[in-house]
Amino acid sequence: MIYNGLKIDNTFAEAFNMKASRIIVTADNFKWAKHACDSFTGFATSVIACGVESGIERQLKKSETPDGRPGYSILLFSMSRSQLEKQLETRVGQCILTCPTTAVFSGIDGEDIIPLGKNIRYFGDGYQISKKIGGKRFWRIPVMDGEFLCEESTSRVSAIGGGNFLILSKNRKSCLEACEVAVKSIENQLNVITPFPGGVVRSGSKVGSKYKALIASTNDAFCPTLKSMTNSTLANDVNCVMEIVINGLNETDISIAIKKCIQSISKSKIKKDICSISAGNYGGKLGQYHFNLRKIMK
Amino acid sequence: MRPLVLQLKHKLSYRLDMSFLSDFNKLKSLTKLKDKKIIYGSQEIMLKELFNISGSNMKNIIIKKASSLMDNIGKNIEDLSIKVYGNVGYAFGAHMINGELTLYGNTLDYTASGLKGGNIMIFGSVGKYFCGKPNASNEGIKDGLVYVKGNVGDNSIQRMRRGVVIIEGNVGDYACDEMISGTVIIKGIVGKCFGKNIKRGTLFVKDKKLTKNYVKSNNAKYNFIDFYLKTLFKIIGKKIIKNNSLIRFYGNKDVNNMSEVFLIKN
Numbered sequence: 001m002i003y004n005g006l007k008i009d010n011t012f013a014e015a016f017n018m019k020a021s022r023i024i025v026t027a028d029n030f031k032w033a034k035h036a037c038d039s040f041t042g043f044a045t046s047v048i049a050c051g052v053e054s055g056i057e058r059q060l061k062k063s064e065t066p067d068g069r070p071g072y073s074i075l076l077f078s079m080s081r082s083q084l085e086k087q088l089e090t091r092v093g094q095c096i097l098t099c100p101t102t103a104v105f106s107g108i109d110g111e112d113i114i115p116l117g118k119n120i121r122y123f124g125d126g127y128q129i130s131k132k133i134g135g136k137r138f139w140r141i142p143v144m145d146g147e148f149l150c151e152e153s154t155s156r157v158s159a160i161g162g163g164n165f166l167i168l169s170k171n172r173k174s175c176l177e178a179c180e181v182a183v184k185s186i187e188n189q190l191n192v193i194t195p196f197p198g199g200v201v202r203s204g205s206k207v208g209s210k211y212k213a214l215i216a217s218t219n220d221a222f223c224p225t226l227k228s229m230t231n232s233t234l235a236n237d238v239n240c241v242m243e244i245v246i247n248g249l250n251e252t253d254i255s256i257a258i259k260k261c262i263q264s265i266s267k268s269k270i271k272k273d274i275c276s277i278s279a280g281n282y283g284g285k286l287g288q289y290h291f292n293l294r295k296i297m298k
Numbered sequence: 299m300r301p302l303v304l305q306l307k308h309k310l311s312y313r314l315d316m317s318f319l320s321d322f323n324k325l326k327s328l329t330k331l332k333d334k335k336i337i338y339g340s341q342e343i344m345l346k347e348l349f350n351i352s353g354s355n356m357k358n359i360i361i362k363k364a365s366s367l368m369d370n371i372g373k374n375i376e377d378l379s380i381k382v383y384g385n386v387g388y389a390f391g392a393h394m395i396n397g398e399l400t401l402y403g404n405t406l407d408y409t410a411s412g413l414k415g416g417n418i419m420i421f422g423s424v425g426k427y428f429c430g431k432p433n434a435s436n437e438g439i440k441d442g443l444v445y446v447k448g449n450v451g452d453n454s455i456q457r458m459r460r461g462v463v464i465i466e467g468n469v470g471d472y473a474c475d476e477m478i479s480g481t482v483i484i485k486g487i488v489g490k491c492f493g494k495n496i497k498r499g500t501l502f503v504k505d506k507k508l509t510k511n512y513v514k515s516n517n518a519k520y521n522f523i524d525f526y527l528k529t530l531f532k533i534i535g536k537k538i539i540k541n542n543s544l545i546r547f548y549g550n551k552d553v554n555n556m557s558e559v560f561l562i563k564n
Contacts, residue, residue: 067525103521129500129558131481131522132441132460133529135415138522146519 003297004266006274010294013164013258013279014287018053018077019084020159020249021114022107024060025096026071036099037072040091044076045196048216052087053077053161053247055193066105067149073107075193077161077247084156085114092150093120097141103149106136110155117141117150160289163246163254165262166204166222166278168238174273175240176200181268182244182261192248192257201243204280219280238275251289255296262297299355301381302331303362307350310367312339313387314348317370322356323378331356366406372399372418388425391418392432394442407451408432413439413461417533423448426470429463430456439463439480445534452489455482458499462530464538474501477557481526483538485562493557502539502560509559512547520546523560 001008025040027033037056044054057073065071078084096104097120106116121128121139129140130152137152167182169175183199186192194200209217220230222241227234234241244261248254262277279293302322318336325331332346345351353360357378361371364384372380372391378398382390385403391410399418407425410418412432428450429439438457445464452470455463457478464483471489474482474496483502492508493501501508527541539562547559 066529067521068528069524101519101521103525129498130479131500131526133443133462133481133526134533138525140520140522147521149521149525 001294001297003262004271006262006266006271007276008262008293008297009276009278011279012281012284012293013162013291014281014284015160015162015164015254015289015291016079016287017289018047018079018159018161018247019081019156020075020077020247021084021088021154021156022057022073022075023088023092023116023154024065024071024073024105024107026060026065026067026069026103026105027099028069028101030059030070032099032101033069033071036096036102037074039095039099040074041195042095044087044091047077047079047083047161051078051083052091053193053195054087054091055195055199055247057193058188058190067103069103075191075247075249077159077193077195081112081114081156088154089115089119092116093123097123097143097148097150100145105151106154108155108157110157112156113153114156116152116154118152120150121152157249159247159249160251160254161247162287163248163258163289163291164243164280165258165293166241166243166280167265168222168234168275168278169240169242170237170273170275172240174270175242177270178265178268178274179242179244181264181270185260185264186246186257189253189257189260191250191253192246194244194246196245199244201245204241204243207282207286222278222280233278235275241278243280251291254289255291258291258293259296262293299358300353301355301358301360302328302351302353303360304349304351305362306365307348310365313367313369314338314365315370316368317373318345319359319371319378319380320374320376322359323376325356328354328356364403366404369406372397375399375416385422390420390424391416391444394418404448410439410442410444412437413442413444415441417442418444419534420445421447423467424450424454426451426453427456428454429458430454438478443533449486458482464530464534474499485538496555496557498556500558500560502544502562504562504564506561509547509561511551511555512559513549515546515548515558517545 041054054076060071117139124141131138141148179200204219205216206219334345359380361382366385369387376395381400388406389408390405393412397416401420404422405424409424409428411430441460443462449467450469454473456475458480459478462481468486474493477496477499479498481500488505543563544560
């Protein structure tokens, strides 16, 4: 399939069931809200070793936040409820509570409630003050710059992690530029995040390894340096492959995000250096969701 | 669906217990509602004998030309919206669990006593024991929001545990007695013996005398104020206080008193 001059391989991305939650972080200005969010979403690229996959969903205007200050919404994804709870509390405690002027609120409603500031309140050493309004409880924790305000709990919802596509390019420069164009096109899209640095992965993985201790290892089929050594799927002119991983709250949002990304590449000048768009999967046996690239781009 | 409208057919001669309104959720048809038996004076009569009933939305009720002989309006209600026009009797909104209760008139004593949740808006004045302890209980309101446009009588807001009470007018004597927690906003003058044995809670007051036993706090930034006032504005639809006009007092001569006072500057 050729979409607007861009070759789309006949393949699919394989994605998994995950648990997700959303929080809203506000501060006196965007600068400090961003510092808190960058810290919170740091080391949250893959559940393989980070516990959660997390990223900034979008920037929020003053009128969109609960306290009328500038802020960001963050999405977190995890494979289990307990891991999500643990990571959320740890990261709020270490990255948001510590950041000057910030406050944190729940950004999602659902029946499955998980703690947000419920245990962090004990940092107040008895001087914390509870306020309940509009059916929700908030904690005011005294800190050295005034007060840290946090909502007691947030909700957990079902979500999908691992939606992806691969950009196969003639050289590294154009591959990276195409990735940047794609990630920028969805930077303010609701319900999705790209958890990896800058939204891009260069170390796509396959399941298993020749070393027994490892559960994942390099995706040799897409490594241009191994073309002559392995069962490579790469064409002769492909010299660089990068992956964009998209986690979302539902299938539709991920499909829309993939489509937007590919459309944006097809509209950019860089497409002349792009050999094709492919996707990562495990043969279709592991993931519960399949995102067929050609169906999405129809 | 049009809201259900109840209007008295004739002037009441006896007190009328209106707590039957909380059963409207359970009734399956309008016919059953009209035939519902209630006690009036010493006899049992059907609802339609006392009220003209129109409309069909049993979750959205309007009571027109209410009487101060109507007691217990909104008592124990859950997920109902009731609007009342005219003065009402005792225990308006007592033990309310959830929902919206709006009154365009005055009430008698025990208004919102034992409140457990929901919003009560009163565009008038209320009597004694407002937001107080109900009979047979030693605990005041546990949650919810109450707004009073007018004045409030003596012995109000006793043993309040949670919730928000906003009073635009004056408050009588012995208010906020043994307050455990919660938020009270009073924009008028406060009577004597205010906040005796108060433990925790947040008070927003204009009356400077209430701050005399407190210590003035440093002028730090309180993130919660902006958020709290914005949320109140969303619920009430009106700006109650300007957030740049507050001075905080925290710490009291009484060591058991952990409450805080925000003085509203004119």
